[in-house]
Structure formats: C-alpha cells, structure tokens
Amino acid sequence: xxxxxxxxxxxxxxxxxxxxxxxxxxxxxxxxxxxxxxxxxxxxxxxxxxxxxxxxxxxxxxxxxxxxxxxxxxxxxxxxxxxxxxxxxxxxxxxxxxxxxxxxxxxxxxxx
Amino acid sequence: xxxxxxxxxxxxxxxxxxxxxxxxxxxxxxxxxxxxxxxxxxxxxxxxxxxxxxxxxxxxxxxxxxxxxxxxxxxxxxxxxxxxxxxxxxxxxxxxxxxxxxxxxxxxxxxxxxx
Numbered sequence: 001x002x003x004x005x006x007x008x009x010x011x012x013x014x015x016x017x018x019x020x021x022x023x024x025x026x027x028x029x030x031x032x033x034x035x036x037x038x039x040x041x042x043x044x045x046x047x048x049x050x051x052x053x054x055x056x057x058x059x060x061x062x063x064x065x066x067x068x069x070x071x072x073x074x075x076x077x078x079x080x081x082x083x084x085x086x087x088x089x090x091x092x093x094x095x096x097x098x099x100x101x102x103x104x105x106x107x108x109x110x111x112x
Numbered sequence: 113x114x115x116x117x118x119x120x121x122x123x124x125x126x127x128x129x130x131x132x133x134x135x136x137x138x139x140x141x142x143x144x145x146x147x148x149x150x151x152x153x154x155x156x157x158x159x160x161x162x163x164x165x166x167x168x169x170x171x172x173x174x175x176x177x178x179x180x181x182x183x184x185x186x187x188x189x190x191x192x193x194x195x196x197x198x199x200x201x202x203x204x205x206x207x208x209x210x211x212x213x214x215x216x217x218x219x220x221x222x223x224x225x226x227x
Contacts, residue, residue: 042201042220043217045214048213103157
C-alpha cells in the first residue's frame with residue numbers, strides 16, 4: 001500500500017469543466033510535488049511545495065492551479081484543460097536530507 | 113545541470129535470466145541515487161536507493177552500487193521473474209537545501225519477462 005494517497009484514481013472531464021485532484025500524506029514530509037506523466041515517458045515536474053509554500057513552478061500553464069492547505073494535503077485545481085493535458089498526474093512527498101520521494105498511484109486524467 | 117542516461121529499451125528476457133540495466137549520471141555535488149519501478153496502471157514505487165559512494169542498495173533480489181568513479185548506478189538481478197515486467201527508472205536528487213529538491217529521471221527502460 002502506498003503512503004501517498006491520491007483521489008480520484010480516474011477522471012474524465014470536458015474542456016470547460018472545473019475539477020480538483022487531491023493528494024494526502026501522513027509521513028510528516030514537508031516537501032510535496034505534482035508531476036505529469038505521459039505514456040512511456042518519465043514524470044515531468046510541475047510544482048514543488050516546501051513547508052506549504054510554492055517553491056518551484058516549472059512554467060506550467062495557468063489552467064493548472066496548485067494549492068497546499070496544510071502540511072498533509074496538496075491539491076491541483078483544473079480549469080479549461082486541453083486534450084493534450086490528458087495524462088497520469090502523480091503526487092509525491094519527501095522528507096529532509098537525502099531521502100527518496102514517495103509517489104502516489106496517480107490520477108489518470110482524460111480530457112474530452 | 114543534473115542528468116541521467118539510462119540504457120535504452122525495451123528489454124525482453126526469459127524467466128530466470130540475468131538482468132542488467134545500465135544507468136550513468138552527471139551531477140553537481142553529492143547526489144542520492146534511486147531506482148523506481150512502475151507496474152502497468154500504477155504509480156512509481158521506490159525499488160532501491162543509495163546515498164553515498166560505494167553504497168549498495170538492494171531490494172527484492174535487485175541490487176545497484178553507487179560508483180562515483182564511473183558515475184554509474186547499474187541495476188542487476190540474478191534471476192528475473194514474469195512479475196518483474198515493468199518500467200524501471202533511474203533517478204537522482206540533490207539535498208533539498210539546494211536546487212529545490214528536484215528529482216532527475218532517466219528515460220525509463222521497459223522490461224518484459226517471458227515464461
């Protein structure tokens with residue numbers, strides 16, 4: 001069982017919809033990440049939160065809006081997405097020092 | 113900047129064969145090195161890690177040794193099983209006090225093990 005929980009597992013939405021992806025971890029990690037992964041490719045970093053503050057935004061379009069309401073939760077708000085945004089969205093968390101990032105199982109997003 | 117070069121796939125083996133997936137890296141400072149595995153329809157799972165030179169990470173019969181002199185972290189397993197079929201990613205990170213705690217991935221290697 002993964003220690004990072006993502007919901008929903010699957011999401012289908014139209015280009016005019018607004019939806020949110022959720023991520024939760026209870027390992028006390030203070031860094032949390034959003035990645036986008038296309039088939040047969042490595043994950044691409046989108047956002048990094050460090051101590052609930054946005055520390056990295058990899059020039060992601062504004063139709064993706066991250067939010068970190070507390071140290072355990074991370075959201076990704078979606079609005080007016082495009083078909084090319086269809087992908088697996090992965091959340092990860094990491095403790096300090098040289099530890100690994102721990103990934104959730106992802107949300108598979110399809111844009112109609 | 114940091115980079116990871118991973119053996120191109122796909123790799124197809126018969127059950128009980130020996131597996132090597134090559135991984136070399138370029139990094140500033142002293143990175144930590146990881147192998148992640150992704151089974152179909154799932155997220156990434158940490159397979160093993162090494163945080164300093166000459167460390168050997170091991171898990172589920174897989175091993176990799178952090179070789180600073182050759183900047184390599186090759187993944188090996190002595191006898192693969194059908195259940196090992198997955199995509200394997202080599203990755204590195206630098207301590208999160210620098211570089212914004214990024215994880216740099218290789219391109220991934222698809223492994224298929226046939227009975």
